[in-house]
Amino acid sequence: MYLKDCIDTGWVSTAGKYVEKFEHMIANFTKARHVVATSSGTAALHAIFSALNIGCDDEVIVPSFTFVGTANAVTYTGATPHFVDIERISLGLDAKKLRKHLKSITTRENAELINCKTGKRIAAIVCVHAFGHPSDLDALSDLSNEFRIPLIEDAAEALGSYYNHKHTGTFGRASILSFNGNKTITTGGGGAILTNDTTLADKLRYLTSTAKEKHQWEFIHQEIGFNYRLPNINAALGCAQMEKLPDFLIQKRKLAKAYKEAFSSIDGVNIFSEPRWAKSNYWLNFLVLETSDVSFRDKSLAALNNAGYGARPAWRPMHLLPMFKTAYRSDLSVTEDMYARIINVPSSSQLSERLPK
Amino acid sequence: MYLKDCIDTGWVSTAGKYVEKFEHMIANFTKARHVVATSSGTAALHAIFSALNIGCDDEVIVPSFTFVGTANAVTYTGATPHFVDIERISLGLDAKKLRKHLKSITTRENAELINCKTGKRIAAIVCVHAFGHPSDLDALSDLSNEFRIPLIEDAAEALGSYYNHKHTGTFGRASILSFNGNKTITTGGGGAILTNDTTLADKLRYLTSTAKEKHQWEFIHQEIGFNYRLPNINAALGCAQMEKLPDFLIQKRKLAKAYKEAFSSIDGVNIFSEPRWAKSNYWLNFLVLETSDVSFRDKSLAALNNAGYGARPAWRPMHLLPMFKTAYRSDLSVTEDMYARIINVPSSSQLSERLPK
Numbered sequence: 212m213y214l215k216d217c218i219d220t221g222w223v224s225t226a227g228k229y230v231e232k233f234e235h236m237i238a239n240f241t242k243a244r245h246v247v248a249t250s251s252g253t254a255a256l257h258a259i260f261s262a263l264n265i266g267c268d269d270e271v272i273v274p275s276f277t278f279v280g281t282a283n284a285v286t287y288t289g290a291t292p293h294f295v296d297i298e299r300i301s302l303g304l305d306a307k308k309l310r311k312h313l314k315s316i317t318t319r320e321n322a323e324l325i326n327c328k329t330g331k332r333i334a335a336i337v338c339v340h341a342f343g344h345p346s347d348l349d350a351l352s353d354l355s356n357e358f359r360i361p362l363i364e365d366a367a368e369a370l371g372s373y374y375n376h377k378h379t380g381t382f383g384r385a386s387i388l389s390f391n392g393n394k395t396i397t398t399g400g401g402g403a404i405l406t407n408d409t410t411l412a413d414k415l416r417y418l419t420s421t422a423k424e425k426h427q428w429e430f431i432h433q434e435i436g437f438n439y440r441l442p443n444i445n446a447a448l449g450c451a452q453m454e455k456l457p458d459f460l461i462q463k464r465k466l467a468k469a470y471k472e473a474f475s476s477i478d479g480v481n482i483f484s485e486p487r488w489a490k491s492n493y494w495l496n497f498l499v500l501e502t503s504d505v506s507f508r509d510k511s512l513a514a515l516n517n518a519g520y521g522a523r524p525a526w527r528p529m530h531l532l533p534m535f536k537t538a539y540r541s542d543l544s545v546t547e548d549m550y551a552r553i554i555n556v557p558s559s560s561q562l563s564e565r566l567p568k
Numbered sequence: 569m570y571l572k573d574c575i576d577t578g579w580v581s582t583a584g585k586y587v588e589k590f591e592h593m594i595a596n597f598t599k600a601r602h603v604v605a606t607s608s609g610t611a612a613l614h615a616i617f618s619a620l621n622i623g624c625d626d627e628v629i630v631p632s633f634t635f636v637g638t639a640n641a642v643t644y645t646g647a648t649p650h651f652v653d654i655e656r657i658s659l660g661l662d663a664k665k666l667r668k669h670l671k672s673i674t675t676r677e678n679a680e681l682i683n684c685k686t687g688k689r690i691a692a693i694v695c696v697h698a699f700g701h702p703s704d705l706d707a708l709s710d711l712s713n714e715f716r717i718p719l720i721e722d723a724a725e726a727l728g729s730y731y732n733h734k735h736t737g738t739f740g741r742a743s744i745l746s747f748n749g750n751k752t753i754t755t756g757g758g759g760a761i762l763t764n765d766t767t768l769a770d771k772l773r774y775l776t777s778t779a780k781e782k783h784q785w786e787f788i789h790q791e792i793g794f795n796y797r798l799p800n801i802n803a804a805l806g807c808a809q810m811e812k813l814p815d816f817l818i819q820k821r822k823l824a825k826a827y828k829e830a831f832s833s834i835d836g837v838n839i840f841s842e843p844r845w846a847k848s849n850y851w852l853n854f855l856v857l858e859t860s861d862v863s864f865r866d867k868s869l870a871a872l873n874n875a876g877y878g879a880r881p882a883w884r885p886m887h888l889l890p891m892f893k894t895a896y897r898s899d900l901s902v903t904e905d906m907y908a909r910i911i912n913v914p915s916s917s918q919l920s921e922r923l924p925k
Contacts, residue, residue, distance in 0.1 A: 399799030442756030
């Protein structure tokens with residue numbers, strides 16, 4: 212219905228009422244003060260890094276255990292990702308291990324945190340709520356304050372996930388969501404930035420719409436911007452999806468529960484459950500194998516796929532990809548271990564319809 | 569109807585049949601061998617520069633007379649735009665003047681063309697078919713061959729425009745179209761790459777979809793890629809629009825003719841007509857004032873806007889924007905002169921319906 216109105220009125224592009232409506236709906240749902248809709252989650256991250264003036268001489272702390280978009284967005288600014296390890300309980304950044312790592316390799320020069328090994332400024336920490344499960348946001352917020360570098364949440368997969376009853380994406384200086392086709396809700400392709408900082412929100416709205424100045428008729432741009440705004444037609448789809456979100460989340464929890472019950476009596480494998488601080492959206496369910504023998508995982512993947520189940524491993528960790536092989540990193544033993552054990556299993560909210568009543 | 573099918577089948581995102589159908593429709597219309605749909609025209613340009621390995625030590629020749637996206641896309645790779653002048657007849661690059669400029673400032677080191685003044689490699693020439701009017705593509709193709717640097721066409725505004733009966737965007741090594749909301753056809757937001765080079769097309773398809781390797785289940789990326797694919801829902805809209813394109817083009821020529829007649833008897837101003845080599849889409853009509861006194865232009869703009877006509881000046885030339893003030897440039901006297909004289913007038917294909925029959 213929203214889509215039909217969008218087509219009928221001819222407002223399908225970057226102007227039009229659905230972008231604003233969609234942004235309001237996300238703000239209401241997450242309780243973020245400001246929402247800026249973008250063309251993708253990766254674009255949203257890139258815009259945040261740019262707005263924070265992150266560039267060539269900088270490093271950004273990123274978990275190696277993430278989708279490639281997180282690390283790619285760092286490189287778009289000229290900066291380098293600096294990969295650190297995760298904890299088993301959430302698959303998010305291990306705050307204790309990160310504190311120890313930062314203490315051992317950094318020094319403070321003027322107001323800046325410098326990596327002594329590379330000479331680069333460490334400009335931000337990006338945490339990722341992997342598969343929709345919240346990272347330990349209290350511990351990471353403390354760390355961010357202690358080292359005086361901003362925390363940015365990659366909540367691409369975490370719409371509908373809460374850390375101690377507060378929505379993910381509302382803890383950091385700025386955060387992102389993704390509405391790609393595989394996400395809990397979709398706009399076809401799209402993303403959003405969440406922030407409580409009004410100045411930053413204005414800057415991000417400006418940067419994502421080619422940094423065009425407000426003027427009655429002139430085309431003037433004061434700095435380099437991006438064509439990253441979400442088209443109205445995609446926002447219209449997003450509005451319709453937002454209305455269904457509460458139901459999607461119920462279906463996803465049902466499915467997670469069914470997986471839990473189905474695997475409870477099977478030896479050698481556990482289904483992952485939300486960490487104690489979380490109410491997760493269970494965007495993507497996964498098994499954790501007891502053995503970290505990767506050939507066992509691959510045999511299981513082959514068997515599942517041959518039987519018609521679209522099982523997948525976790526993303527190959529960033530530090531093992533050729534383009535990031537020279538990027539600085541901490542010990543990544545938990546990342547490598549979990550990568551070898553995880554099997555993602557089909558998790559669409561529509562699957563719960565097939566469960567026994 | 570396409571959109572409804574797209575929603576009903578649930579394939580709204582990057583997978584789905586409409587992306588391929590839309591690419592085929594554009595290929596058929598333009599006679600380009602390969603078409604890769606993207607999330608915007610700017611994204612399409614950025615992907616081409618990346619595929620051609622343009623980076624930090626490079627300059628890219630760009631007309632100063634263009635939309636900011638052309639120059640911004642150059643900077644996304646780390647390269648610098650190098651601004652050159654246009655000719656009055658087409659508002660496109662002046663090939664003769666550019667030849668003279670390149671001869672006076674460049675040298676050849678090994679296989680590369682070096683700007684002696686900056687020490688940087690000149691990696692490509694981007695021509696822009698301003699307001700839909702084709703640049704002098706034969707002269708620019710000759711220049712590209714002579715200096716052995718690729719020609720890239722920014723045909724963002726030129727869908728339906730022909731140079732000597734051949735569609736714009738099919739002369740250069742690769743070219744881009746835009747389907748932003750203000751264009752002849754729209755996908756809400758979107759763009760496309762055209763190329764006749766199969767290897768380059770494969771590379772661009774790979775880079776614009778996060779450089780993900782083909783693998784039965786693994787997420788492996790060999791290099792830094794982009795999330796630049798057009799969502800299926802936007803492609804569905806594009807398919808419907810492509811069916812209407814021939815009619816849009818007829819309406820646009822009608823409107824251009826009506827403007828021509830209306831202004832033929834008015835002193836001090838001319839309506840711009842397609843150059844002799846062109847059949848233009850007349851995407852955006854514009855007046856050329858006989859005086860280059862910019863205060864006269866601004867008074868005319870104020871009068872037109874106060875009377876309810878959405879008249880606009882041309883884009884402020886790139887070399888006058890603060891972020892490009894240190895970029896290298898040739899003499900830009902024609903650019904500055906034309907900027908002071910041009911007034912864009914409303915040009916929607918729907919306007920022709922209001923013309924007297």
